[in-house]
Amino acid sequence: MRCAIAGSGLAALATYATLRHAGVAPEEIAVFGTHEDPLDLWRTRASSIRQRRMRSESDGHLAPASFPGLAVREALRRGSATPLLRSVSNRYHPSVEDFLAHGDEVRVRSGWERSFVQRRITRVRAVGGGFELDGEGPFRHVLLATGHPGLAKPDEHPNAVHAYEPHEYASKVAIVGAGMAAATEWLNALDAGAEVISVRRREPVRRPLNVPRPLFSKRGLATFHSAAAERRAATLRELSTPSYPPGRAWDEPLRDERFRVQSTTSGAEQVIVATGFKQGFWHDPLLADLVAEHDLPAQGRWIVLDPDSTVPSLTDDSRTLSIAGVAGQWAFPAADTIAGAKYAARAFRRRVCRTR
Amino acid sequence: MSYTLIGRIQSRVVSALPALIVALALQRWWAIELVALMLALGLLLDVAVYDRVLGYQPGWLAVPLGAFELALVYGAMRWLDLMAPLRMSFALFGLAWVSAQLFGHALFPRLRLEYGEAGGELGRVGALTAAAIAVVVLGGLGAAYAVLPPTVHLHGTIQGPIVIRHAQTLVGGVVKGGILVRADHVTLKNVTVVGGENGIDVENSQHVMLDGVRVLGVSMDGIHVRRSSVMIDDCKIASPKGPWVQGIDISFSMDKQMSMVNGCTIVGTREGIVTHMTMVDVTHNHIGATTLRGITMGEMSMGTIRHNDVLGALGVGIICLDHSECDIDHNTVAGTRTDPTGDASRAGVAIEAHYFAKAKVSKNTVLASPGGVAAFDQATLTR
Numbered sequence: 001m002r003c004a005i006a007g008s009g010l011a012a013l014a015t016y017a018t019l020r021h022a023g024v025a026p027e028e029i030a031v032f033g034t035h036e037d038p039l040d041l042w043r044t045r046a047s048s049i050r051q052r053r054m055r056s057e058s059d060g061h062l063a064p065a066s067f068p069g070l071a072v073r074e075a076l077r078r079g080s081a082t083p084l085l086r087s088v089s090n091r092y093h094p095s096v097e098d099f100l101a102h103g104d105e106v107r108v109r110s111g112w113e114r115s116f117v118q119r120r121i122t123r124v125r126a127v128g129g130g131f132e133l134d135g136e137g138p139f140r141h142v143l144l145a146t147g148h149p150g151l152a153k154p155d156e157h158p159n160a161v162h163a164y165e166p167h168e169y170a171s172k173v174a175i176v177g178a179g180m181a182a183a184t185e186w187l188n189a190l191d192a193g194a195e196v197i198s199v200r201r202r203e204p205v206r207r208p209l210n211v212p213r214p215l216f217s218k219r220g221l222a223t224f225h226s227a228a229a230e231r232r233a234a235t236l237r238e239l240s241t242p243s244y245p246p247g248r249a250w251d252e253p254l255r256d257e258r259f260r261v262q263s264t265t266s267g268a269e270q271v272i273v274a275t276g277f278k279q280g281f282w283h284d285p286l287l288a289d290l291v292a293e294h295d296l297p298a299q300g301r302w303i304v305l306d307p308d309s310t311v312p313s314l315t316d317d318s319r320t321l322s323i324a325g326v327a328g329q330w331a332f333p334a335a336d337t338i339a340g341a342k343y344a345a346r347a348f349r350r351r352v353c354r355t356r
Numbered sequence: 357m358s359y360t361l362i363g364r365i366q367s368r369v370v371s372a373l374p375a376l377i378v379a380l381a382l383q384r385w386w387a388i389e390l391v392a393l394m395l396a397l398g399l400l401l402d403v404a405v406y407d408r409v410l411g412y413q414p415g416w417l418a419v420p421l422g423a424f425e426l427a428l429v430y431g432a433m434r435w436l437d438l439m440a441p442l443r444m445s446f447a448l449f450g451l452a453w454v455s456a457q458l459f460g461h462a463l464f465p466r467l468r469l470e471y472g473e474a475g476g477e478l479g480r481v482g483a484l485t486a487a488a489i490a491v492v493v494l495g496g497l498g499a500a501y502a503v504l505p506p507t508v509h510l511h512g513t514i515q516g517p518i519v520i521r522h523a524q525t526l527v528g529g530v531v532k533g534g535i536l537v538r539a540d541h542v543t544l545k546n547v548t549v550v551g552g553e554n555g556i557d558v559e560n561s562q563h564v565m566l567d568g569v570r571v572l573g574v575s576m577d578g579i580h581v582r583r584s585s586v587m588i589d590d591c592k593i594a595s596p597k598g599p600w601v602q603g604i605d606i607s608f609s610m611d612k613q614m615s616m617v618n619g620c621t622i623v624g625t626r627e628g629i630v631t632h633m634t635m636v637d638v639t640h641n642h643i644g645a646t647t648l649r650g651i652t653m654g655e656m657s658m659g660t661i662r663h664n665d666v667l668g669a670l671g672v673g674i675i676c677l678d679h680s681e682c683d684i685d686h687n688t689v690a691g692t693r694t695d696p697t698g699d700a701s702r703a704g705v706a707i708e709a710h711y712f713a714k715a716k717v718s719k720n721t722v723l724a725s726p727g728g729v730a731a732f733d734q735a736t737l738t739r
Binding site for chain 1: 357358359360363411412414415416418461462463465466469470471472473474475477
């Protein structure tokens with residue numbers, strides 16, 4: 001077997017579908033993960049936070065080619081040009097339902113089940129001819145898509161529920177955070193009739209996407225990749241500042257008198273922390289072990305990667321070790337998005353196909 | 357999409373492929389020149405403006421940028437005297453624009469998964485395709501240039517008549533005694549002809565262009581065209597030598613490509629512009645003080661008579677005559693005088709359909725012409 005994917009989330013499915021699109025047979029790929037349905041974990045989180053629309057746009061889907069995007073599919077389904085017009089003006093955000101339905105199609109069409117092995121990988125070792133995953137292998141090309149290393153819960157709120165955990169709303173809710181999840185929770189709680197206290201350390205940044213658009217393409221990435229390590233880390237820190245999109249749909253509900261900003265959670269019956277995920281590769285046991293065992297260079301909380309998302313010291317003409325998802329930010333700042341997953345997947349495909 | 361400069365260039369050039377294929381299929385030099393012009397202007401904008409100004413280009417911006425580029429291409433066509441039919445040119449531009457959208461949004465992302473993140477760069481295959489297209493366009497331009505007729509500049513006064521038997525462009529000068537055109541692809545530009553029977557005599561010649569010619573003091577026709585197709589633009593015909601002189605006569609060319617007379621000023625002739633058995637557009641001309649008719653579309657001719665001024669004609673201003681079919685609109689006919697012969701069809705008629713002719717008239721301005729707009733001898737006139 002030539003390829004292995006460690007992980008069973010969205011990035012893993014995007015990579016698998018991309019490899020299949022390139023003609024790599026299911027028998028040539030092993031997918032190791034904990035979830036047979038790669039959409040499962042994401043679906044649970046989206047449902048917990050009652051997310052209805054994606055922050056991503058028409059091409060934020062899991063199929064290998066960006067066309068046809070979700071706007072085209074919706075336009076055809078509804079017989080309406082509105083999704084297309086919204087898409088060309090950057091105002092189209094697919095529904096979560098559409099995204100998941102399409103993801104399910106991609107999973108079925110790609111033959112994911114034929115390659116899936118239910119097993120959590122805890123150790124990757126470079127060996128002659130590739131890599132061993134918990135003693136399995138060797139595989140010549142391996143992509144690690146381990147996902148977020150866990151929910152971040154501030155110590156000062158030990159009894160809080162995390163936004164990405166299933167929950168209901170009390171009549172007076174404090175929501176800690178200032179990013180997309182927090183903004184979604186403000187609206188959810190208001191919608192549920194609750195009084196909302198927003199607790200935040202800084203004013204939220206308003207940005208349509210996670211990172212500025214030029215950083216999704218070579219135009220912006222070339223500058224990012226050529227920057228010195230410290231500067232690059234500073235850029236990533238800056239980009240990790242919580243943000244949510246601008247727009248009336250976000251602002252108008254917050255004019256309600258039941259919404260206010262406070263410095264503490266005092267007076268709230270319920271505290272919801274919308275503080276995202278743990279940050280830093282060391283929170284992920286597999287990555288922490290990989291870095292320690294192979295003495296991989298890191299800069300702050302990021303593993304140093306080549307621009308094509310590969311680990312430079314463990315990648316050569318005969319083998320590939322790639323990292324997708326949030327841990328791949330050194331190569332692609334928006335690595336924790338669908339676009340980021342595809343960026344790593346496509347680079348991985350190039351290497352796999354080149355050495356077929 | 358955040359294009360890199362190379363991405364912009366490659367995407368633009370490869371997207372021009374459908375327009376280039378159509379241009380080659382048309383087998384007309386203007387079409388290849390137009391594609392080259394669109395590409396050249398587009399690439400100039402890419403390098404000098406878009407790449408610097410547009411760090412990110414949303415999809416909707418393609419519409420205003422397309423309109424802006426269309427205006428630039430049109431201006432450049434005028435400036436370079438690119439002899440291209442306007443509607444076809446717009447259609448070719450439209451095809452190129454639509455292709456660019458379809459290629460950029462659908463085809464390229466489909467064929468090259470990394471298209472978006474590569475900033476529009478198309479990889480090795482795309483680069484080769486772009487290079488091939490560039491070579492074809494440049495080759496086409498080179499071929500067009502290689503077969504360009506020679507240009508002859510005339511200085512001072514030449515004793516004619518001059519007979520032109522090969523494709524060429526004649527520029528400037530004064531020719532006495534007339535010019536005879538007997539070859540295809542002849543252009544006369546800013547030439548003045550003085551005297552002779554016919555000032556400029558075109559016979560059995562196609563793709564003849566008379567641009568800015570002046571004809572004075574002739575005794576038969578200012579411009580005399582037989583079994584030919586001509587484009588006459590911005591001519592001046594005056595000072596006829598005798599009462600039988602016609603300004604422009606284009607006849608017996610029904611089986612030839614359409615002719616056009618545009619922007620001419622003709623004064624004091626017997627007929628201003630007259631056609632027989634010809635397909636022709638007569639537009640934006642100024643005709644004054646004719647003694648028989650201002651504009652005649654006669655003997656089974658077909659065409660439009662549009663945006664002309666006919667002033668002080670004796671008898672008839674504009675006539676659609678003898679089984680011809682004419683669209684007559686947006687003309688101004690003023691001061692048409694009654695012919696003293698007493699013929700009702702010449703009683704100061706501004707616009708007339710005569711003898712089984714069919715004329716469609718609309719939005720003309722008729723002033724001080726006692727005969728008004730009228731049909732005679734079983735002609736039909738619809739408004």
